[in-house]
Amino acid sequence: MAEFDETRAVWNAMIDRKPAMIVRCRNADDVVAAVNHARNNDLPISIRAGGHNVAGHAVCDEGLMIDLRLMRNVTVDADNRTASVEGGALWRDVDEASQAHGLATPGGLISDTGVAGLTLSGGIGWLRAKHGLSIDNLVAADVVTADGKLVHTNAKENPELLWALKGGGGNFGVVVRFDFALHPIGPEVMFAAPIYAVEDGPGPIRAWRDFLAKHGDLVGSLCEFSTAGGEDFPEESWGKRVYTLACVYNGDAAEGEALLQPLSELGNMVTDFSSRMNYCDVQQLFDTLMPAGEYRCYWKARYLSELSDEMIDLAMKNASAAPSDNSISSLWNFGGATAAVAAEATAFGDRSMGWMYSLDGVWSDPGDDAANIGWSRQGWESAEPYGHHGRAYLNFPGHGEDGDALTRATFGANYQRLVKIKIKYDPENRFRFNQNIQPEV
Template sequence: MDIETTAGTTFSRSSEAKALATRISGELIAPGDAAYDTARAVWNGMIDRRPALIVRPKDAADVVATVNFARGAGRPVSIKGGGHNVAGHATCNDGIMIDMSLMRGVEVDPEACVACVQGGATWGDVDRATQEFGLATPGGLISDTGVAGLTLAGGIGWLRSRHGLAADNVRAFHLVTAAGERVTASADSHPDLYWALRGGGGNFGVVVEFEFALHPCGPTVMFAAPIYPLSAGSGPIRFWRDFLADKQDRIGSLCEFSTIPQSEDFPERYWGQRCYTLAAMWAGDPDEGERVMQPLRELGELAADFSGQMAYCELQSLFDTLMPAGAFRCYWKSHYLPELPDELIDIALTNAIEAPSDNTLSSLWNMGAGTMAVPPEATAIDRRGMAWMYSLDSVWEGAENDTANLAFTRKAWEGSRRFSTEGRLYLNFAGGSDEGSGLVQEAYGDSYGRLSRVKAHYDPDNRFRFNANIEPAAT
């Protein structure tokens, strides 16, 4: 699976590493250092790569110095925010890994409803800071996910129904390009780059700060989480799909397939059974949300029901313990969908039954009115009619189980491909680093040509290629 390599040898502590150390005020970690193995690790336990050097910049000047050094040394650059990307793009073999974890500051202007977020921040950092003022911006579903990686590929969170994707809410990106230049990309400055960064991934530079628009939210929200055994069949899911039809501007929701653990939170008779959760957050008054979403909790016998009003920050960290960093091997794929037909619901149920690992998740996501309302030309995500998404999130233990789980995921993905929106998919859930350029081109569709030209302007040598890579257009 992890076949990504680049030519080269590791740096010597006596030469290149020392030269770089004199140029930065942050930390530098080299092979053989005590912190090296911890620093190079990412969330997916399947990824095992060895960067030539790891730099933890303290500020944007350190990022500039590191990018300039890498260019002079002929080394590619990978960028680690939270390290959550399933394909492991944060790390690399033989290149320079920029670990942004020392740059996690968040400054909130509650009057302007703007948050300035450094490139190494996690969504937990953002939510804690913004919720002090009853504000939020669409983020992920796990609090230790990095802001940068999630946002640059689109960014799907609970607030998407009301306010769109994370990328839709970025007013400006402050980044360091492959030439070592500090650039601000916004609607009024470098507009082509601004367009590309909203969905184009980490192809164009190192984002050192994001400016996010904020919206009233919380501190208390209503979250519905009824859990039905898979034996309940497709009826509750079809009801859920139809129930959302006139509420997509207020409810961010997904149907998540999983396995019931051996836990006192569940009746013992359900332990080990496959199930699905109709998870939904109401973007508005929590009392109204509890009343409106009550029918989702009355569709048959429940294995459990974790619905209730809770703090927004609590909701944002609710799934953190499902998959701790480094504990599992993961391979995820997805399809954007124009609709959710009965046939695909049945296929999703069958796939949930046949998944070889009890740790595997899969989900049917309602993308919400806020996501679909953005004009297709506004961002690099060129198909805003993707009303739904189907994700296959295979999770397992042990390298000896790789073949079975990879084969299952790929077969299930291919089997549902005909329902997709012209081959579009969520590039944070695209598979592995060996998927090939064809998948990336298909995922971007009509946007790919323009993205390739922007790439050629800001990174003509493809220095930033550890991502869902966009190849620079020929000049």
């Protein structure tokens, strides 16, 4: 029983679900056998890779959980600049294997996030300015579908399935292999991280916004609100609300250092963590913020049409009101290669949003659940007037309680095409522990 409980546990300490069965798979044949068993016994299926989804979609109650964590192999073809990645791999696995050849593909901001979950709902990382989202670099995949078949998909073979995987989540089967395009990057990159106090006002954020309007095609960035603390911060700042203008230059480190320097000259800084760094180190910088299983988490995110002065003021107000010092909230820039992809080219859909606002409630005591969930939801709802057609980033879904309406709004004009693909590959909705696309007839 102890091993069962350990295996079903996921990163978010709030999630405590009990599958009827867990199958730990070592290869695609094991996954096929698990899917067939679920179908023959009329069991729904959840899929665990990294287990990092805040809503806990990786684990189900009274269904069959497929655990892919024994499938983490990454093979790099440096000549063709591609990486073949097993379905249970983490982003650190991909980063380390590809950086051995001076290459990388856009991943997330936390290295112990699973490749599968992050990719299938978009994948927003530091390299998005020049190389787009994770899905924009997905060139092929092997998928075990609900009928127990192993299906290969690329631009020529079952292309509609590849299209659906590019943002449609885990609705269509178990992806046992991803093939990604790789790009020259690193090993050294420029990471800028000047930190300013919330009490000193929004001036640096507005300057950062205007800076990115000129350089957003080369700079992946977010303004992250947090609480200062620990030996890396000056002692007089401990407990203060602060914001970090975090940036990664998507190119030569020396060029990036010169370009990003003005962001450290926008006022009195609390401190400045800007430095040229190893790419893999940058990818792991935020890992310590949210160790697996130690915190209760509730996240929400909303796309923004623009980043107005009023929205900046609201973000600062919400950050100051956070009931937990562990919580963070962020303003993310888009543009560049991310914005260049047409709405119909991927299931992810419309790329015309300029920004995203996320609120990550993070706390320890179950007695504080209501206050922290309330803070995330209230902040998310208060940003609605600045939102982009009611759309949200489905990797930050709260606990999925907004359901069908939010999913439909997010996919917009692509939703009905996704329904048709869902009917083809999962007509009984066996894979429904996700931002679900129901197989309507």
